[in-house]
Amino acid sequence: MKKSVLLGTLAVAGLAAGVASASTLEEVQARGALNCGVTTGLVGFAAPDANGEWDGFDVGVCRAVAAAVLGDPSAVNFVPTTGQTRFTALASGEIDMLARNTTWTFSRDVDLRFEFTGVNYYDGQGFMVPRELGVSSAMELDGATVCIQTGTTTELNLADFFASNNMSYEPVPIETNAEAQQQYLAGACDVYTTDASGLAATRATFEDPTAHVILPEIISKEPLGPLVRHGDNEWGDIVRWTLNALIAAEELGITSANVAELAAGTNNPEINRMLGSEGDLGGMMGLSSDWAVNAISAGGNYGELFERNIGENTPIGLARGLNAQWTDGGLLYSPPFR
Amino acid sequence: MNHSQPFVRTQMLEAKEPPLAEKGVVKWMRENLFSSWLNAFLTIVSILLIYWVLDHLLPWMLGGIWNADSLSQCREIRDSLYPDGRDVACWAVLSDRWHQLLFGFYPPELYWRPILTLVMFGAAISPILFNGVPRKLFILTAIAPFAAFWLLWGGSVWMPVVVALGFVIGWAVMKFASMPLGSLVATILTILLPVAYWLFLAGPLAGALDAAVPVGIEAVQTDDFGGFMLALVIGVSGIVLSLPLGIVLALGRQSDLFIINKCSVAFIEIIRGVPLIVWLFTASLLLNYFLPPGVQFDIMLRVIIMVTLFSSAYIAEVVRGGLAALPRGQYEGADSLGLNYWQSMQLIILPQALKISIPGIVSTFIGLFKDTTLVVFIGLLDPIGLSNSIRASTDWNGIYWELFIFIGLCFWIFCFSMSRYSQWLERKLHTGHR
Secondary structure, three states: OHHHHHHHHHHHHHHHHHHHOOOHHHHHHHHOOEEEEEEOOEOOOEEEOOOOOEEOHHHHHHHHHHHHHHOOOOOEEEEEEOOOOHHHHHHOOOOOEEEEEEEOOHHHHHOOOEEEOOOOEEEOEEEEEEHHHOOOOHHHOOOEEEEEEOOOHHHHHHHHHHHHOOOOEEEEEEOOHHHHHHHHHOOOOOEEEEEHHHHHHHHHOOOOHHHEEEOOOOOOOEEEEEEEEOOOHHHHHHHHHHHHHHHHHHHHOOOOOOHHHHHOOOOOHHHHHHHOOOOOHHHHHOOOOOHHHHHHHHHOOHHHHHHHHOOOOOOOOOOOHHHOEHHHOOOEOOOOOO | OOOOOOOOOOOOOOOOOOOHHHOHHHHHHHHHOOOOHHHHHHHHHHHHHHHHHHHHHHHHHHOOEOOOOOHHHHHHHHHHHOOOOOOOOEOHHHHHHHHHHHHOOOOHHHOHHHHHHHHHHHHHHHHHHOOOOOOOHHHHHHHHHHHHHHHHHOEEOHHHHHHHHHHHHHHHHHHHHHHHHOHHHHHHHHHHHHHHHHHHHHHHHHHHHHHHOOOEEOOOOHHHOOHHHHHHHHHHHHHHHHHHHHHHHHHHHHOOOHHHHHHHHHHHHHHHOOOHHHHHHHHHHHHHHHOOOOOOOOHHHHHHHHHHHHHHHHHHHHHHHHHHHOOHHHHHHHHHOOOOHHHHHHHHHHHHHHHHHHHHHHHHHHHHHHHHHHHHHHOOOOHHHHHHHHHOOOOOOOOOHHHHHHHHHHHHHHHHHHHHHHHHHHHHHOOOOO
């Protein structure tokens, strides 16, 4: 008797859960704010400033999606997540999307049941060594001590790289990037390895950046992108096409400065379709027709976001490299808005 | 026979000055620092070591730079101030971000609210901590938790008022129902009525009151809590809630009633046998899977509950140690006076047992307060988490020790004052059993 009551309660709870799960878009619109998972802090990608305002390259994607859905780039609750909590936070519905420089891998996509909605930064793992060691290639690193962040894909890549080249190394496990900087500068390890963007950001903070070289070898592919849960494809489409709109906007020459002017109508049909003066692309996704205008006005197109947060004029000073438009020899290639 | 003169001194001699080597600083140094060749050697080595540490540390700390916008600007200022290339601290990160380390993202124009809460908390616990304080302050003690909640989170004033009303209901039932209904029924009602009230009546009532008389202050989201404010809210709530729970668990474990005894033992052993970080992950990750989507169960509330349960298990064992240290005669004496269980506990056993347990309880509290930094692993921005976020801005990337020194100093101040208070309390309560 007692048992059946308990089971009945559970069943009712499960039923209630089934009823309560409206589509993510409806939830976000009802809440009036987007819950966006970001890092607890990564230079250039996401960090709070002195006023507590989050800023960065990944944050820009969150703001663009919030602007596209709600028309307000500041309607975002930033949820700081750690490497351990990020996937659970997304899977359990605590956050609507995750923009936390997360590498798109097979198992995360398939086994963890997430949907990567594109790539906003093509990264790759590199090595940094002090110039005085005289090392010019990663192939000369046999027997080196390597500072490595635990629990990341970089750890596995490193093991693969050294094993496949018949070299040995001694890992110095560390927890955070800040700790890695201290260990590396104190000489606890010969080499520091992490994503190339992270290496550049780290080197920029050194007293004498020229005393350290980033080796030319990139030993892994790290396509970083925003992701959503499996099972709500409409929501996935919104995040995917918001990112695509930012990329296509750069290709088509739409910037935060001229987007309002172009939204009135141009003689380029694709711009017109995207910005809503022709057709109804926004309506197909359940958004207003000026969704892309809002997304681009939020922080600018992809190139503007890049230049402001991690580009060559910032202390981090990353070149576009792989992250240039396909017309400039990069990998950014947005499907057409049609 | 008269060559032996009787001599009686009528006046005491003035005491002579002790020899130079047997008084004052010289004596103290001889006894404490240079009493043997080995000790002299160790003293000199220690002094040299201390000098070496201070010589490296003090110029770095005292020569530090307080006014700069970024680490690189700090370095420029340093190079112009000290051309000899010495290294100094860049305290400017603290002058730029101290408010974040203390308050997180709490709106700056509302900083008076957490500060007022802290002052109120101090006033509210003073009648518990000190004897000389007017007893009327206990009224404030009863109001303080609700007022603190309202001040920190803001929103409508009616929610905490309505919740507090539940306790009033419970108290009234306990006071007036035990005569006509008997104590067992009264005890059950004392628990059931308020719970039923909170579940079914409190929400609509608060809504209705708010609609009728909207009184409120600006609401602040939990996401905006951070820094030492977060550590204090979690730590203080955990401390305040875990002490009564811990005492009840300790009594439960001593109890002869089979079910109560076994439940207490199981609770204590399970909670204590698993690391706190696992409980925190449970709170932040697992609970989300069990709750239906869309149900918002505040992450901070979850953390406070877990921290409270964790530390109450430890408190229970500390208090049990105190209970076990009491001679059997005390229990028998209480029985012989005809006191019932609660009276004997309240009047005879617990006052003595708790006094014995003070050092253990306070050290559990200190541990709990420091353990609040573990929330960094579930993405809450406590001081350590914020130090990571601050380093993640391009201005301050690469800064390290300055932040940790500040955080360490703040924690030390809190923990040291707790420890001093417990020593004072021990001396005050030392009524002599030796």
